[in-house]
Amino acid sequence: MKTVWTNGCFDILHRGHIEMLAYAKSLRGRLVVGIDSDQKVKRDKGIDRPFNNEEDRKAMLNSLKYVDEVVIFNTPQELEKCIKRFRPTYMVVGSDWKDKPIIGSRFAKQVKYFERVGDYSTTHILERNNDMKKKTTRTQEGISEPEAREITSQMLGDAFREHSRQMEQHLKDIHERILRLERKQK
Numbered sequence: 001m002k003t004v005w006t007n008g009c010f011d012i013l014h015r016g017h018i019e020m021l022a023y024a025k026s027l028r029g030r031l032v033v034g035i036d037s038d039q040k041v042k043r044d045k046g047i048d049r050p051f052n053n054e055e056d057r058k059a060m061l062n063s064l065k066y067v068d069e070v071v072i073f074n075t076p077q078e079l080e081k082c083i084k085r086f087r088p089t090y091m092v093v094g095s096d097w098k099d100k101p102i103i104g105s106r107f108a109k110q111v112k113y114f115e116r117v118g119d120y121s122t123t124h125i126l127e128r129n130n131d132m133k134k135k136t137t138r139t140q141e142g143i144s145e146p147e148a149r150e151i152t153s154q155m156l157g158d159a160f161r162e163h164s165r166q167m168e169q170h171l172k173d174i175h176e177r178i179l180r181l182e183r184k185q186k
Contacts, residue, residue, distance in 0.1 A: 002029030005088035005108060007079060009036045010057050011050045015170045016117040018064075022174045023114050024092040025066035026181065033061050034082050037074040080104045
């Protein structure tokens with residue numbers, strides 16, 4: 001059976017993640033996703049990250065129909081050992097990794113590059129949320145701290161619900177595209 005491998009932080013799932021996972025699964029193999037441990041994310045992205053802990057990220061990925069297994073790694077050496085253990089037929093990485101060394105690629109039969117979808121990124125999502133917090137703080141001067149927290153919480157909740165609604169629609173769109181591709185292949 002073919003195995004497909006991809007890895008990353010997957011801190012806040014967004015359309016770019018979903019489309020890349022759908023593409024990886026479309027290669028007709030068992031999709032294994034490696035995720036950075038909380039410690040690795042902190043080392044690579046700063047002390048305020050990850051937004052979601054490794055167990056929550058793992059649970060979210062495992063809940064997706066595209067993903068067959070999720071493993072957590074803490075170091076580049078552990079990442080390489082994971083890839084060596086699975087010896088994937090395909091290793092799917094973002095196109096921004098072209099012409100760069102890819103850890104563990106020597107254990108995959110083929111590296112497939114996935115073109116980035118728009119400007120989706122967890123960092124951009126978190127920056128927008130931080131901007132919302134700053135605007136709330138500036139525009140609500142004179143109110144109590146608990147009231148400011150409540151307003152911020154409501155705004156973040158609204159933003160999260162909208163993000164979730166968009167993700168559901170993107171998943172439906174991706175599913176429809178995959179079904180169309182499968183029909184064409186028959």
